[in-house]
Amino acid sequence: MPIELSTDLPQPLVPLAWLIGRWEGAGVVGYPTIEEANFGQEVEFSHDGRPFLSYTSRTWLLDAEGAKVRPLATETGFWRVPGQPGAAEGGGTEVEFLLAHPTGFVEIYVGTVNGPRIDLITDLVARTATAKEYTSAKRMYGLVESDLLWVLDMAAMGQPLQSHASARLKRTS
Numbered sequence: 826m827p828i829e830l831s832t833d834l835p836q837p838l839v840p841l842a843w844l845i846g847r848w849e850g851a852g853v854v855g856y857p858t859i860e861e862a863n864f865g866q867e868v869e870f871s872h873d874g875r876p877f878l879s880y881t882s883r884t885w886l887l888d889a890e891g892a893k894v895r896p897l898a899t900e901t902g903f904w905r906v907p908g909q910p911g912a913a914e915g916g917g918t919e920v921e922f923l924l925a926h927p928t929g930f931v932e933i934y935v936g937t938v939n940g941p942r943i944d945l946i947t948d949l950v951a952r953t954a955t956a957k958e959y960t961s962a963k964r965m966y967g968l969v970e971s972d973l974l975w976v977l978d979m980a981a982m983g984q985p986l987q988s989h990a991s992a993r994l995k996r997t998s
């Protein structure tokens with residue numbers, strides 16, 4: 826008998842269902858220590874029937890005409906729902922987001938999904954001996970007019986927590 830693989834959405838993931846799929850769009854990156862730039866981004870959230878989402882993001886520097894110049898930040902990780910959907914304060918759902926970066930960081934975010942909005946803060950950041958000084962971050966993801974908007978504030982290079990990147994993405998599947 827072949828093993829039947831279920832790809833039904835596990836019940837704990839229902840509050841995150843709106844993320845699932847592929848997204849593509851553009852954003853802006855900046856920080857007091859770097860030059861502002863425009864980037865393109867492709868993001869995928871997927872699941873295989875188990876109660877977590879897999880996540881990947883790739884970005885590219887864009888020139889003034891919007892053409893890809895070279896790869897920028899890429900990150901990959903997993904979204905988990907540790908508790909009962911709707912059990913967090915205000916009827917939200919607790920989420921955990923584990924993330925790895927080729928720039929020498931791994932991080933764990935904790936936060937809440939409330940309808941079309943997710944708020945996250947870093948609970949833990951670790952970095953390799955050669956990575957830049959990055960200590961904490963805050964992220965927000967939101968579904969706005971069917972687009973995925975996200976913003977990232979970070980504390981790094983001796984600077985207080987402040988905006989580093991944001992983007993607006995359209996669903997491609």
Ligand code: HEM
Nearest residue numbers: 854858859862864884897898926930957958959981982990
């Ligand atoms: C879409 C997301 C992101 C984009 C497009 C992006 C892009 C950039 C660019 C272009 C720079 C300046 C040049 C360079 O060092 O490569 C930079 C610097 C930096 N980024 Fe990001 N980044 C993103 C996300 C992140 C995340 C998630 C973190 C932390 C985990 C991070 C941490 C840093 C740090 C620490 C610097 C160094 C700043 C400095 O050297 O003064 N970035 N980023």
